[in-house]
Amino acid sequence: MSRADTAFQKCINPDCLAEFSCSEAFFNCPECGELLDIRYNWDKIEVPSKLSDFSKRWAMRNNRLDFSGVWRFRELLSFCKDEHKVSIGEGQTILQQNDNVAKYVKMKNGCLYLQYEGLNPSGSFKDNGMTAAFSHAKMVGAKSCACASTGNTSASMALYAHSCGLKSTVFIGSGRIAFGKLSQAMDYGAQTIQIAGDFDDCMRQVQDVCRQLGLYLLNSLNPFRLEGQKTIMYRIIEQFNWQVPDWIVVPGGNLGNSSAFGKAFAELKELGLIEKIPRIAIINATGADTLTDLVNNKGLDWNGGRVNQEVIDEYYADLMARKFSPHTCASAIEISRPVNLKKCLRTLDICNGIVRAVTDEEICDAKAVIGKYGLGCEPASAATLAGLKYLIADGTIGADEKVACVLTGHELKDPNVTVNYHKEKQGEFSNPPIEAANDINEIIKLMTAKN
Ligand code: F0G
Numbered sequence: 001m002s003r004a005d006t007a008f009q010k011c012i013n014p015d016c017l018a019e020f021s022c023s024e025a026f027f028n029c030p031e032c033g034e035l036l037d038i039r040y041n042w043d044k045i046e047v048p049s050k051l052s053d054f055s056k057r058w059a060m061r062n063n064r065l066d067f068s069g070v071w072r073f074r075e076l077l078s079f080c081k082d083e084h085k086v087s088i089g090e091g092q093t094i095l096q097q098n099d100n101v102a103k104y105v106k107m108k109n110g111c112l113y114l115q116y117e118g119l120n121p122s123g124s125f126k127d128n129g130m131t132a133a134f135s136h137a138k139m140v141g142a143k144s145c146a147c148a149s150t151g152n153t154s155a156s157m158a159l160y161a162h163s164c165g166l167k168s169t170v171f172i173g174s175g176r177i178a179f180g181k182l183s184q185a186m187d188y189g190a191q192t193i194q195i196a197g198d199f200d201d202c203m204r205q206v207q208d209v210c211r212q213l214g215l216y217l218l219n220s221l222n223p224f225r226l227e228g229q230k231t232i233m234y235r236i237i238e239q240f241n242w243q244v245p246d247w248i249v250v251p252g253g254n255l256g257n258s259s260a261f262g263k264a265f266a267e268l269k270e271l272g273l274i275e276k277i278p279r280i281a282i283i284n285a286t287g288a289d290t291l292t293d294l295v296n297n298k299g300l301d302w303n304g305g306r307v308n309q310e311v312i313d314e315y316y317a318d319l320m321a322r323k324f325s326p327h328t329c330a331s332a333i334e335i336s337r338p339v340n341l342k343k344c345l346r347t348l349d350i351c352n353g354i355v356r357a358v359t360d361e362e363i364c365d366a367k368a369v370i371g372k373y374g375l376g377c378e379p380a381s382a383a384t385l386a387g388l389k390y391l392i393a394d395g396t397i398g399a400d401e402k403v404a405c406v407l408t409g410h411e412l413k414d415p416n417v418t419v420n421y422h423k424e425k426q427g428e429f430s431n432p433p434i435e436a437a438n439d440i441n442e443i444i445k446l447m448t449a450k451n
Contacts, residue, residue, distance in 0.1 A: 022139070068090055115232065368427060
């Protein structure tokens with residue numbers, strides 16, 4: 001590792017802190033096995049002196065890097081040369097202020113914002129991370145890659161892999177993936193291995209397979225992916241005219257996003273580019289609530305990097321003894337051993353964050369409200385709104401605070417949950433189709449009937 005480099009990899013374990021060059025590919029610290037961070041030698045990078053300078057790049061959209069909603073912020077993730085940077089036009093997302101959705105959670109007008117990451121090329125936020133990780137893969141000359149996935153990672157990885165000529169293999173849990181996502185992986189040409197198990201089983205297998213076969217791993221264990229995901233926060237604050245909101249609300253699955261968001265804000269603060277760090281609320285589904293349980297009930301915290309491993313080990317041993325497998329209709333976050341747990345605890349520390357869990361029923365109602373008034377989203381994304389409703393009701397978040405919910409995946413990713421909710425009248429906002437005879441009078445009667 002050379003100090004002349006703009007970036008390097010560093011172990012997050014305070015008792016290790018080993019450093020490695022970015023020209024190597026690991027998915028955890030070769031010295032101690034802990035997670036790795038990407039760190040920057042900021043004095044070697046020409047970071048714009050004010051954030052608004054990044055916005056000027058919108059005017060240069062025929063430059064492929066300026067067009068990308070990730071690489072537009074390239075000085076803040078300066079780990080590879082421009083010639084290695086892969087882009088398929090990711091990050092063209094919008095922050096929508098939505099008063100109708102605000103009304104549902106009893107917030108004041110003008111306070112609730114929805115960050116639509118479903119507008120990415122593969123339909124989820126994952127593209128922010130893949131563009132960064134594939135750039136690193138190109139830099140290290142990777143030929144084949146793999147991931148375990150609840151669906152969106154595999155769709156995104158498969159799309160980027162064929163775009164830059166890598167072979168890709170995805171590991172999915174049997175029957176655990178929404179059809180929209182599975183169809184993408186197959187259509188984009190990934191080899192798809194369906195394992196008789198859940199996501200956590202797939203995650204374990206893929207790490208061993210990658211080690212044995214020398215494949216490039218694209219799960220969020222990969223620290224380069226998280227660098228790309230930081231830009232979701234940059235785009236949110238850009239749309240707030242470079243002010244930070246009071247709260248960011250994000251679903252929690254493997255905890256890559258929350259980890260990346262905390263790092264994004266810590267770095268902006270360190271660089272003197274923001275004054276205040278927003279608070280973060282991470283929302284689990286009750287059927288997959290490891291983070292909530294560990295933080296709220298077992299008192300687990302970052303503790304300066306010395307996280308109490310015994311508490312985690314005991315918790316996981318108990319899950320194993322009970323043969324626990326997580327279950328939620330929000331299949332994207334159906335995860336009980338989140339690989340980024342420790343980095344997420346760091347984010348909670350940086351952002352004075354909180355965690356909550358919401359039921360599938362609450363998720364489905366919130367999803368229907370977002371569909372009715374916004375651009376729609378998949379179930380995991382709607383956990384944010386369901387969580388926010390709680391946090392407003394119990395006074396944790398004020399009705400007049402500025403809140404941005406990150407809607408991580410597109411509505412069409414999981415049509416089954418949507419159709420079941422509406423057709424089977426599962427909730428307050430169900431909007432079922434009306435059956436009509438093939439007869440004009442009958443049809444008009446039904447259309448104009450008051451119910
Ligand atoms: N929302 C969606 C739509 C997701 O696909 C995921 C994760 C999350 C939220 C959770 O994000 O892991 O950063 O906490 N999906 C992964 C996958 C696990 O394989 O597609 P996280």
